[in-house]
Amino acid sequence: MYLKIRTMKSHYLFSNKWKKPAWLVFLPSAILAIVWMISQYEIAGLDVKSFSFFHEPFMGKFSLFTIVENNIADEILGILIIVSALLIAFSKEKNEDEFISNIRLESLVWATYFNYGVLLFAIIFITEMAFFWVLVFNMFTILLFFIVRFNWMIRKSNKSLAYEE
Amino acid sequence: MKNKIKIERAIADLTQAGLAEKVQVSRQTINAIESGKYVPSTVLALKIAQIFIKEVNDIFSLQEADWID
Numbered sequence: 340m341y342l343k344i345r346t347m348k349s350h351y352l353f354s355n356k357w358k359k360p361a362w363l364v365f366l367p368s369a370i371l372a373i374v375w376m377i378s379q380y381e382i383a384g385l386d387v388k389s390f391s392f393f394h395e396p397f398m399g400k401f402s403l404f405t406i407v408e409n410n411i412a413d414e415i416l417g418i419l420i421i422v423s424a425l426l427i428a429f430s431k432e433k434n435e436d437e438f439i440s441n442i443r444l445e446s447l448v449w450a451t452y453f454n455y456g457v458l459l460f461a462i463i464f465i466t467e468m469a470f471f472w473v474l475v476f477n478m479f480t481i482l483l484f485f486i487v488r489f490n491w492m493i494r495k496s497n498k499s500l501a502y503e504e
Numbered sequence: 505m506k507n508k509i510k511i512e513r514a515i516a517d518l519t520q521a522g523l524a525e526k527v528q529v530s531r532q533t534i535n536a537i538e539s540g541k542y543v544p545s546t547v548l549a550l551k552i553a554q555i556f557i558k559e560v561n562d563i564f565s566l567q568e569a570d571w572i573d
Contacts, residue, residue, distance in 0.1 A: 434530035438542050496532040499539070500520075 361426035
Protein backbone atom coordinates (compact mmCIF):
# COMPACT_ATOMS: atom_id res chain seq x y z
CA MET A 340 0.00 0.00 0.00
CA TYR A 341 1.31 3.43 -0.89
CA LEU A 342 0.84 6.54 1.17
CA LYS A 343 -0.35 9.39 -0.95
CA ILE A 344 2.29 12.08 -0.73
CA ARG A 345 1.47 15.51 -2.03
CA THR A 346 3.89 17.00 -4.48
CA MET A 347 6.01 19.80 -3.09
CA LYS A 348 4.52 23.09 -4.20
CA SER A 349 6.24 26.40 -3.72
CA HIS A 350 4.35 27.76 -0.75
CA TYR A 351 4.06 31.29 0.58
CA LEU A 352 5.11 32.87 -2.71
CA PHE A 353 3.38 35.57 -4.71
CA SER A 354 2.41 35.26 -8.34
CA ASN A 355 5.07 36.15 -10.92
CA LYS A 356 2.97 39.06 -12.16
CA TRP A 357 3.94 41.10 -9.07
CA LYS A 358 7.63 41.10 -9.84
CA LYS A 359 7.73 43.85 -12.45
CA PRO A 360 5.37 46.33 -10.70
CA ALA A 361 7.31 45.72 -7.48
CA TRP A 362 10.56 46.77 -9.19
CA LEU A 363 8.80 49.86 -10.55
CA VAL A 364 7.85 50.88 -7.01
CA PHE A 365 11.07 49.77 -5.35
CA LEU A 366 13.62 51.60 -7.50
CA PRO A 367 12.15 55.14 -7.27
CA SER A 368 11.34 54.63 -3.56
CA ALA A 369 14.88 53.53 -2.80
CA ILE A 370 16.37 56.44 -4.75
CA LEU A 371 14.04 58.92 -3.01
CA ALA A 372 14.90 57.42 0.37
CA ILE A 373 18.61 57.87 -0.25
CA VAL A 374 18.05 61.47 -1.43
CA TRP A 375 15.88 62.08 1.63
CA MET A 376 18.53 60.63 3.95
CA ILE A 377 21.35 62.71 2.49
CA SER A 378 19.43 65.98 2.21
CA GLN A 379 17.25 65.56 5.32
CA TYR A 380 14.74 67.64 3.37
CA GLU A 381 11.24 67.63 4.86
CA ILE A 382 8.33 68.12 2.50
CA ALA A 383 6.01 70.49 4.37
CA GLY A 384 2.78 69.00 3.04
CA LEU A 385 3.61 65.68 4.64
CA ASP A 386 3.42 67.02 8.20
CA VAL A 387 0.36 65.38 9.65
CA LYS A 388 -1.08 64.67 13.05
CA SER A 389 -0.92 60.94 13.52
CA PHE A 390 -1.76 58.49 16.23
CA SER A 391 1.23 57.03 18.01
CA PHE A 392 1.32 54.00 20.31
CA PHE A 393 4.67 54.94 21.78
CA HIS A 394 6.17 58.37 21.44
CA GLU A 395 9.45 59.65 22.74
CA PRO A 396 10.99 62.80 21.28
CA PHE A 397 14.77 63.17 21.32
CA MET A 398 15.75 64.01 24.93
CA GLY A 399 12.04 64.25 25.73
CA LYS A 400 9.44 62.47 27.78
CA PHE A 401 8.04 59.08 26.85
CA SER A 402 4.29 58.89 26.31
CA LEU A 403 1.72 56.26 25.35
CA PHE A 404 -1.19 56.49 22.91
CA THR A 405 -0.86 60.10 21.88
CA ILE A 406 -1.52 62.21 18.83
CA VAL A 407 1.71 63.65 17.50
CA GLU A 408 2.69 65.95 14.67
CA ASN A 409 4.94 63.97 12.40
CA ASN A 410 6.45 64.20 8.92
CA ILE A 411 5.33 61.00 7.26
CA ALA A 412 7.81 61.01 4.33
CA ASP A 413 9.99 58.37 6.01
CA GLU A 414 6.98 56.24 6.98
CA ILE A 415 5.68 56.23 3.40
CA LEU A 416 9.09 55.46 1.90
CA GLY A 417 9.78 52.77 4.48
CA ILE A 418 6.49 51.02 3.78
CA LEU A 419 6.90 51.27 0.00
CA ILE A 420 10.42 49.87 0.14
CA ILE A 421 9.57 46.99 2.46
CA VAL A 422 6.41 45.94 0.61
CA SER A 423 8.00 46.20 -2.84
CA ALA A 424 11.19 44.42 -1.71
CA LEU A 425 9.10 41.61 -0.20
CA LEU A 426 7.23 41.27 -3.50
CA ILE A 427 10.46 41.25 -5.51
CA ALA A 428 12.02 38.68 -3.21
CA PHE A 429 9.05 36.36 -2.93
CA SER A 430 7.25 36.55 -6.25
CA LYS A 431 7.68 33.33 -8.16
CA GLU A 432 10.10 33.16 -11.05
CA LYS A 433 8.44 32.54 -14.42
CA ASN A 434 9.69 28.98 -14.30
CA GLU A 435 9.66 28.40 -10.54
CA ASP A 436 10.27 24.71 -9.88
CA GLU A 437 11.96 22.53 -7.27
CA PHE A 438 15.50 23.45 -8.36
CA ILE A 439 14.70 27.17 -8.15
CA SER A 440 13.04 26.61 -4.75
CA ASN A 441 16.31 25.04 -3.71
CA ILE A 442 18.27 28.11 -4.84
CA ARG A 443 15.68 30.27 -3.05
CA LEU A 444 16.13 28.46 0.26
CA GLU A 445 19.92 28.44 -0.02
CA SER A 446 19.92 32.18 -0.80
CA LEU A 447 17.62 32.93 2.14
CA VAL A 448 19.93 31.11 4.56
CA TRP A 449 22.95 32.86 3.05
CA ALA A 450 21.27 36.29 3.24
CA THR A 451 20.34 35.74 6.90
CA TYR A 452 23.91 34.82 7.86
CA PHE A 453 25.38 37.67 5.82
CA ASN A 454 22.93 40.21 7.24
CA TYR A 455 23.67 39.26 10.83
CA GLY A 456 27.39 39.03 10.07
CA VAL A 457 27.30 42.65 8.92
CA LEU A 458 25.19 43.60 11.95
CA LEU A 459 27.61 41.91 14.38
CA PHE A 460 30.48 43.78 12.78
CA ALA A 461 28.52 47.03 13.09
CA ILE A 462 27.61 46.39 16.74
CA ILE A 463 31.29 46.07 17.58
CA PHE A 464 32.83 48.75 15.38
CA ILE A 465 30.12 51.39 14.83
CA THR A 466 28.99 53.57 17.69
CA GLU A 467 26.48 56.22 18.79
CA MET A 468 24.44 58.02 16.10
CA ALA A 469 26.30 56.21 13.31
CA PHE A 470 24.87 53.00 14.73
CA PHE A 471 21.38 54.48 14.46
CA TRP A 472 21.87 54.60 10.69
CA VAL A 473 23.07 50.99 10.76
CA LEU A 474 19.75 50.06 12.37
CA VAL A 475 17.85 52.04 9.74
CA PHE A 476 19.63 50.21 6.92
CA ASN A 477 19.31 46.90 8.71
CA MET A 478 15.53 47.08 8.37
CA PHE A 479 15.97 46.48 4.63
CA THR A 480 19.30 44.74 4.16
CA ILE A 481 18.17 41.14 4.73
CA LEU A 482 15.74 41.50 1.82
CA LEU A 483 18.30 43.29 -0.35
CA PHE A 484 21.02 40.70 0.31
CA PHE A 485 18.53 37.95 -0.51
CA ILE A 486 17.42 39.61 -3.76
CA VAL A 487 21.03 40.12 -4.90
CA ARG A 488 22.17 36.61 -3.97
CA PHE A 489 19.11 34.84 -5.38
CA ASN A 490 19.21 36.65 -8.72
CA TRP A 491 22.95 36.13 -8.97
CA MET A 492 22.58 32.38 -8.43
CA ILE A 493 19.72 32.21 -10.98
CA ARG A 494 21.88 34.08 -13.48
CA LYS A 495 24.76 31.71 -12.81
CA SER A 496 22.58 28.67 -13.51
CA ASN A 497 21.32 30.34 -16.71
CA LYS A 498 24.88 30.98 -17.80
CA SER A 499 25.89 27.34 -17.41
CA LEU A 500 23.16 26.54 -19.94
CA ALA A 501 25.23 28.22 -22.62
CA TYR A 502 28.00 25.61 -22.29
CA GLU A 503 25.71 22.59 -22.40
CA GLU A 504 23.46 20.88 -24.92
CA MET B 505 24.24 10.09 -7.40
CA LYS B 506 24.96 9.24 -11.00
CA ASN B 507 22.49 9.59 -13.81
CA LYS B 508 22.20 8.65 -17.44
CA ILE B 509 19.89 11.44 -18.54
CA LYS B 510 22.29 12.73 -21.17
CA ILE B 511 22.60 9.28 -22.75
CA GLU B 512 18.86 8.68 -22.59
CA ARG B 513 18.26 12.08 -24.16
CA ALA B 514 20.58 11.25 -27.00
CA ILE B 515 18.79 7.94 -27.58
CA ALA B 516 15.38 9.62 -27.48
CA ASP B 517 16.72 12.56 -29.53
CA LEU B 518 15.51 15.05 -26.93
CA THR B 519 17.14 18.37 -26.09
CA GLN B 520 17.43 19.58 -22.49
CA ALA B 521 14.68 22.06 -23.27
CA GLY B 522 12.52 19.32 -24.78
CA LEU B 523 12.87 17.08 -21.74
CA ALA B 524 12.31 20.06 -19.42
CA GLU B 525 9.04 20.83 -21.12
CA LYS B 526 7.85 17.22 -20.92
CA VAL B 527 8.47 16.99 -17.17
CA GLN B 528 7.31 20.58 -16.49
CA VAL B 529 10.50 22.02 -15.07
CA SER B 530 12.92 24.70 -16.26
CA ARG B 531 15.81 23.92 -18.57
CA GLN B 532 18.17 24.96 -15.77
CA THR B 533 16.82 22.13 -13.64
CA ILE B 534 17.56 19.45 -16.25
CA ASN B 535 20.96 21.01 -16.81
CA ALA B 536 21.74 21.01 -13.07
CA ILE B 537 20.62 17.38 -12.69
CA GLU B 538 22.69 16.23 -15.68
CA SER B 539 25.79 17.93 -14.40
CA GLY B 540 25.31 16.45 -10.92
CA LYS B 541 24.68 19.80 -9.24
CA TYR B 542 21.16 18.98 -8.21
CA VAL B 543 19.45 15.80 -7.01
CA PRO B 544 15.83 15.75 -8.22
CA SER B 545 12.85 14.99 -6.00
CA THR B 546 11.39 11.50 -6.18
CA VAL B 547 8.45 12.80 -8.18
CA LEU B 548 10.70 14.46 -10.76
CA ALA B 549 12.93 11.37 -10.99
CA LEU B 550 9.81 9.23 -11.60
CA LYS B 551 8.60 11.64 -14.27
CA ILE B 552 11.95 11.61 -16.06
CA ALA B 553 12.04 7.82 -15.98
CA GLN B 554 8.51 7.67 -17.34
CA ILE B 555 9.42 9.90 -20.29
CA PHE B 556 12.20 7.48 -21.27
CA ILE B 557 9.94 4.48 -20.52
CA LYS B 558 12.48 3.16 -18.01
CA GLU B 559 12.63 2.40 -14.30
CA VAL B 560 14.09 5.10 -12.05
CA ASN B 561 16.93 2.71 -11.19
CA ASP B 562 17.90 2.44 -14.84
CA ILE B 563 18.51 6.18 -15.00
CA PHE B 564 19.61 7.16 -11.50
CA SER B 565 22.05 5.18 -9.37
CA LEU B 566 23.76 5.60 -6.02
CA GLN B 567 27.46 6.17 -5.66
CA GLU B 568 29.73 5.31 -2.74
CA ALA B 569 29.90 9.01 -1.88
CA ASP B 570 26.13 9.13 -1.29
CA TRP B 571 26.63 7.07 1.88
CA ILE B 572 29.16 9.46 3.32
CA ASP B 573 28.11 12.86 4.79
